[in-house]
Amino acid sequence: MLFNSYEYLIYFLPLSLAVYFLLGRRATWAVGWLVAASLFFYGWWNPKYLPLILASIGFNFAVGRALHRRPRHARALLACGVAANLLLLGVYKYADFAVRNTADLTGLPLALPHIVLPLGISFFTFTQIAYLVDVHRRKAQEPSLLNYALFVSFFPHLLAGPILHHSEMMPQFASATNKRPQAFHLAAGLFLLAIGLVKKVCIADPLAPIAAAGFDHPEAIPTLTAWLAVLAYTLQIYFDFSGYTDMALGAARVFNIQMPVNFNSPYHAMNIREFWQRWHMTLSRFLREYLYIPLGGNRRGEWRTTGAILATFLLGGLWHGAAWTFVVWGALHGCALVCLRAWERTGLHLPRVIAWALTFLFVMVTWVFFRASSLPAAGAMLRAMVGANGSGEAWAEALRHALALDPQASALAGALAFAVGLVVLALRRNSNAMALDFRPTWPRGAAVAVGLVWSVLQLGKVAPFLYFNF
Amino acid sequence: MELPPLPGPAVERASSRWFAGVLGATLALLGAAAAFVVWVDPFQQYHLASRYPPRFYFLHHRYIDPGLAKNQVYDTVVSGSSIMENTRNDFVARVCGGAAVNLSMPAMSASEQRLMLATALADRPLKRVIMVLDFNEFAGGVDERQDVAGPLPRYLYDRNPFNDLPYLLSWDVIVKSWRIIRGDTSEKFTSDPNAAWFWGNVVRFGRDQVLRGLDIEHLNARYQQPQRTIDGMRASFEHNLLPLFRGHPDTEFDLVWPPYSILVWLDFAQRDQLQVSLDFKRYVFEATRTLANVRITDLQNDAAITHDVRLYHDIYHFAPAINERLVEATCKGRSRVEAGTVDEFERQLRGQVTEVNTPAGLAAVIGAPDRATGEVTR
Numbered sequence: 001m002l003f004n005s006y007e008y009l010i011y012f013l014p015l016s017l018a019v020y021f022l023l024g025r026r027a028t029w030a031v032g033w034l035v036a037a038s039l040f041f042y043g044w045w046n047p048k049y050l051p052l053i054l055a056s057i058g059f060n061f062a063v064g065r066a067l068h069r070r071p072r073h074a075r076a077l078l079a080c081g082v083a084a085n086l087l088l089l090g091v092y093k094y095a096d097f098a099v100r101n102t103a104d105l106t107g108l109p110l111a112l113p114h115i116v117l118p119l120g121i122s123f124f125t126f127t128q129i130a131y132l133v134d135v136h137r138r139k140a141q142e143p144s145l146l147n148y149a150l151f152v153s154f155f156p157h158l159l160a161g162p163i164l165h166h167s168e169m170m171p172q173f174a175s176a177t178n179k180r181p182q183a184f185h186l187a188a189g190l191f192l193l194a195i196g197l198v199k200k201v202c203i204a205d206p207l208a209p210i211a212a213a214g215f216d217h218p219e220a221i222p223t224l225t226a227w228l229a230v231l232a233y234t235l236q237i238y239f240d241f242s243g244y245t246d247m248a249l250g251a252a253r254v255f256n257i258q259m260p261v262n263f264n265s266p267y268h269a270m271n272i273r274e275f276w277q278r279w280h281m282t283l284s285r286f287l288r289e290y291l292y293i294p295l296g297g298n299r300r301g302e303w304r305t306t307g308a309i310l311a312t313f314l315l316g317g318l319w320h321g322a323a324w325t326f327v328v329w330g331a332l333h334g335c336a337l338v339c340l341r342a343w344e345r346t347g348l349h350l351p352r353v354i355a356w357a358l359t360f361l362f363v364m365v366t367w368v369f370f371r372a373s374s375l376p377a378a379g380a381m382l383r384a385m386v387g388a389n390g391s392g393e394a395w396a397e398a399l400r401h402a403l404a405l406d407p408q409a410s411a412l413a414g415a416l417a418f419a420v421g422l423v424v425l426a427l428r429r430n431s432n433a434m435a436l437d438f439r440p441t442w443p444r445g446a447a448v449a450v451g452l453v454w455s456v457l458q459l460g461k462v463a464p465f466l467y468f469n470f
Numbered sequence: 471m472e473l474p475p476l477p478g479p480a481v482e483r484a485s486s487r488w489f490a491g492v493l494g495a496t497l498a499l500l501g502a503a504a505a506f507v508v509w510v511d512p513f514q515q516y517h518l519a520s521r522y523p524p525r526f527y528f529l530h531h532r533y534i535d536p537g538l539a540k541n542q543v544y545d546t547v548v549s550g551s552s553i554m555e556n557t558r559n560d561f562v563a564r565v566c567g568g569a570a571v572n573l574s575m576p577a578m579s580a581s582e583q584r585l586m587l588a589t590a591l592a593d594r595p596l597k598r599v600i601m602v603l604d605f606n607e608f609a610g611g612v613d614e615r616q617d618v619a620g621p622l623p624r625y626l627y628d629r630n631p632f633n634d635l636p637y638l639l640s641w642d643v644i645v646k647s648w649r650i651i652r653g654d655t656s657e658k659f660t661s662d663p664n665a666a667w668f669w670g671n672v673v674r675f676g677r678d679q680v681l682r683g684l685d686i687e688h689l690n691a692r693y694q695q696p697q698r699t700i701d702g703m704r705a706s707f708e709h710n711l712l713p714l715f716r717g718h719p720d721t722e723f724d725l726v727w728p729p730y731s732i733l734v735w736l737d738f739a740q741r742d743q744l745q746v747s748l749d750f751k752r753y754v755f756e757a758t759r760t761l762a763n764v765r766i767t768d769l770q771n772d773a774a775i776t777h778d779v780r781l782y783h784d785i786y787h788f789a790p791a792i793n794e795r796l797v798e799a800t801c802k803g804r805s806r807v808e809a810g811t812v813d814e815f816e817r818q819l820r821g822q823v824t825e826v827n828t829p830a831g832l833a834a835v836i837g838a839p840d841r842a843t844g845e846v847t848r
Contacts, residue, residue, distance in 0.1 A: 006636060190493070439477075442488075456639055457503065
């Protein structure tokens with residue numbers, strides 16, 4: 001079930017919330033209900049994958065308990081636990097990629113297994129790897145299977161994060177106060193959910209066809225149109241992911257649960273390190289704590305640090321998707337961070353505007369690899385951006401061209417999304433800041449009601465038969 | 471990590487009022503929107519249009535057909551792809567008896583045909599279903615749909631109002647409803663419930679139309695139809711259609727092989743789909759011959775139609791007059807495929823394809839190409 005769906009917004013969220021608070025006086029029942037609701041949420045897409053997540057939860061809970069009870073075998077248990085999680089992720093996410101590359105390298109006629117990627121597997125696997133490492137480090141322990149199941153499956157973070165630490169969630173789940181409705185958190189959660197829904201539905205979604213149309217035909221679009229398509233994607237991916245995260249944080253907040261912030265105006269970053277401190281922050285935290293630091297971090301000399309950075313970003317890129325485009329994207333960001341460290345050692349400083357522009361431009365250009373269907377397609381898009389397909393069109397013409405690339409998309413919605421997206425990006429305060437000092441004022445209430453109604457009405461698009469030139 | 475601290479009882483009380491007010495206003499506005507859509511009901515999901523002339527929006531078959539299936543009065547259904555859209559309900563009723571509704575949809579797949587007919591059959595007993603079979607609808611997997619068909623609003627294909635939210639709470643639908651109220655006719659639609667999807671009066675038919683943009687050596691270059699396999703087609707037929715026949719023994723299913731132009735069969739021959747297609751026809755006959763409620767009509771070897779390109783808009787789509795001949799043949803029991811005729815029908819068709827696959831045979835159908843320009847003239 002998606003957050004931006006009727007069934008979630010109209011049926012699932014209100015019902016699961018109401019029953020949770022009704023059962024609030026009986027903690028076990030309330031937690032049990034929330035686990036059941038979360039599993040229903042997960043199974044809505046395809047119930048076939050419910051046994052997979054249940055097995056994953058059961059296995060990691062058992063390994064966690066064993067780690068706690070048998071400290072003498074902890075290293076071996078941890079290695080087994082982490083390896084099993086990585087194996088699961090490898091089979092479901094990377095099997096096709098591995099087989100395809102093996103076949104390409106060896107020339108063997110290997111058949112692709114075509115395994116469908118279960119929703120959220122990257123997130124719930126990383127969450128549980130972090131849990132096992134934390135148990136090993138004596139930072140976490142969980143004696144209750146039900147509580148552990150809630151920690152992993154709690155629906156607001158299940159499909160797209162944030163990636164949680166056990167220690168930051170379990171005290172909140174255990175709190176009796178949090179199982180009673182609290183109007184302030186209900187209001188703040190609704191506010192955040194509305195912001196996220198508007199970001200996703202009213203900004204990200206109308207930009208998607210503009211970006212898609214450009215990326216679908218990179219060999220045919222002129223320079224400015226190519227830049228507009230890449231800018232559209234730059235806005236789309238931010239508003240899509242951060243909007244989804246806002247909805248997750250809002251949904252958790254109405255349950256009186258505070259989840260960690262995942263985006264903090266990343267496009268305001270002045271350098272690439274700052275970008276990663278602001279973009280998908282819980283993934284950055286995970287990679288730093290469970291990969292970069294174990295690889296040596298920055299305490300074992302410059303070469304080791306460089307290696308750790310590159311390895312972290314290569315694997316971070318691969319985590320985003322099983323394709324060489326993601327590996328290249330990760331490598332470019334890793335290289336940029338290495339370059340930044342070298343630049344910082346010179347003691348030179350760029351003017352803030354130039355530092356921001358360089359960072360934004362770099363992030364934007366590297367999104368080409370993230371979005372392109374293949375490395376050749378990414379190359380074609382980059383060539384289009386430097387004028388390989390012609391560069392004579394005027395800005396106004398390019399904008400019209402970009403907006404009309406997809407005949408099914410609304411040019412007005414696309415243009416508005418562009419404009420609103422750029423304005424929102426420029427705002428100093430982001431949704432987290434607004435939620436942090438939330439106050440229930442009526443102008444804000446009116447904006448939330450209008451935003452919710454307008455976004456919900458945008459979910460049900462009527463798209464007729466496309467092919468009429470028979 | 472902790473929740474932000476509660477700011478005090480006064481803010482808690484204000485938050486309570488705020489939450490109730492915002493939620494109430496949101497639900498009230500959404501409820502009003504849904505009520506407005508139910509009242510106008512532009513896709514006729516809850517009632518047929520009576521306060522205003524119905525609007526059969528251009529290419530919105532997949533949205534409106536389920537409404538017609540649920541609310542129109544009929545006992546006979548015409549089901550097929552775009553080639554059947556030019557079939558008028560009253561003509562079917564006159565020739566076949568009863569009351570008919572045309573639930574055709576362009577680029578229809580077998581799974582969509584099943585869903586559409588299951589919706590109609592769930593609602594009422596049907597006397598007859600005239601079911602035109604397109605080879606392409608059985609391409610791909612059993613649930614395959616053509617990309618060009620756009621999304622399928624499955625939520626409209628049942629009587630459950632709780633899954634209708636994408637219809638009830640859609641800005642697109644509200645705009646359509648508002649335009650109806652205002653009498654705004656800026657959208658493209660027809661209003662004749664007797665011929666909801668009829669396009670035969672707005673396009674041209676004839677040889678020039680058929681040959682427009684056609685590469686005679688590679689006929690599929692223009693149409694880009696998918697390759698089919700006999701196993702895939704059989705699986706789709708068994709999964710999608712056979713259960714309908716078996717599950718509704720009191721409904722008569724008239725399966726019809728439509729009279730494409732002979733150029734379609736030339737295309738099949740060009741891309742090695744001829745034998746697959748003939749095998750599939752044979753399979754359908756064998757699979758249904760023991761079912762008393764299924765009959766097959768075959769017009770594909772009727773050279774008076776299929777060899778006369780003046781009757782076509784393109785190699786697949788024929789003129790409305792042919793729709794009428796198809797309905798007449800079906801309901802009057804002509805061109806019936808039976809144990810005694812199946813071999814002869816196949817032999818005739820195979821012979822016609824062999825003949826048209828020669829320069830002289832092709833010239834007899836479309837004219838001869840000019841030696842100098844390569845252009846086909848007649």
